Amino acid sequence: MSKKLSKSIRFIGLGFLEPVISLIQGKETKKNLVLVLKKIIAPLASFILFIGVWQTGAQLLYDKEADYRIEKARTEQGDEAAIKMKECIISGDVSCQPNTLPSPAQVKVSFFKLFEDHKIIRQDKKDFKEKTASLNQKRVADGKEAITYTGRPSFVDQIITSIKTVFAGFLLAILIAVPIGIIIGLSETLRDSFNWLIQIFKPVSPVVWLLLVFMIVKTLTKDSETDSAFIISFISVGLCSMWATLVNTTMGVATVDQDFLNVAKVLKLGSFQKVFKIILPSSLPLIFTGLRITLSVAWMVLIAIELLAQSPGLGSFVWEEFQNGANDSNSKIIVAMFVIGIIGFLLDRIMLTIQKLISFNKNEGN
DSSP: OOHHHHHHHHHTTOGGGHHHHHHHTTOSHHHHHHHHIIIIIHHHHHHHHHHHHHHHHHHHHHHHHHHHHHHHHHHHHOHHHHHHHHHHHHHTOGGGOOOSSOOHHHHHHHHHHHHHHHHHHHHHHHHHHHHHHHHHHHHHHTTOOOOOOOSOOOHHHHHHHHHHHHHHHHHHHHHHHHHHHHHHHTOHHHHHHHHHHHHHHTTOOHHHHHHHHHHHHHHHTTTOOSOHHHHHHHHHHHHHHTHHHHHHHHHHHHTOOHHHHHHHHHTTOOHHHHIIIIIHHHHHHHHHHHHHHHHHHHHHHHHHHHHHHTOSSHHHHHHHHHHHOOTTHHHHHHHHHHHHHHHHHHHHHHHHHHHHHHOSOTTTTO
16 A cells, blocks of 8 residues: 555544555455454444344343333233233334333434434425515515524434534634633743632533523623524533633643743744744644544533523434433434434544644644
8 A cells, every 4th residue: 555545544534444455455465354353343343242232222121111011001900901002012003112222223213214304394494485585575675574484493403503503612612712721821820820710610510601601691682682592502612611722722832842932032033923933833732632622522511501501403402302202202312312422523533634734743633
């Protein structure tokens, strides 16, 4: 395999495919077979084991719940009712199915159903827009607000809303944490002065941040048509997740190699030049480590914040399905869980790729 191809594969996070490509090219067969076994076959086997354990656990819980329902029917209504309950469960009738941990097959069905629902809702939105186009044009001409679609958002719409919210919160975290981290990192006196504040507020629960932001935003946006739920959500996410970036930026700036600072003195660089040409480039590895942690924390706390703020998104979706209690609600919650995990992983990969693109130390962040 050429070094350029190998480097490209590793850069995009697909380094585990290197031995496969080498095998196809007929290079170092024995060595690459071992690597394929370790990097591909073993993870695949662990995935199959996971699915097997999940299926077994789901079946055990299903049987337990089914037995409970049958025995309850027998206790309350007699043997005939118990027989009818058993027959109903075996028939697959939705009305009497045990509602417990869904199997992998049920989750798969719910996954495709959610995306089918998205297509239906998307078409409804399109039809609504076409029906109200002329009326909205007239309303806008008269200085009135256009009529908007107020139907329920689809699962995909809620994913998009959550991603927008987390990026807004992440941007807020950067705008607050990086400048403050640089200022504090440049002065030992400031670090000592504000360390207490960081240590106290860093472990505060996202629920508390949400309530604090709610108090402030609701007061400022009273009698306003502003989307306060979105504002509350992204500000809470930003405040809750910014601390890793703040701490790492401070540490990165404070630990810049003294030789670099001496070079800045020799070149007679001004304060801003020293920060942007010497300190920031030297601090990038630690800053990006903080940014990766911040983004991960932001995505993690977002779900809880959306749930509590009643803001449209995956958190709201999970809570609504839990409250709904329909036969397929549990499987939809599991779908959301996997989607949340996969998006979190992809966000981390994106940050790692950006770090590799702009960091002078290409070994950082692996």
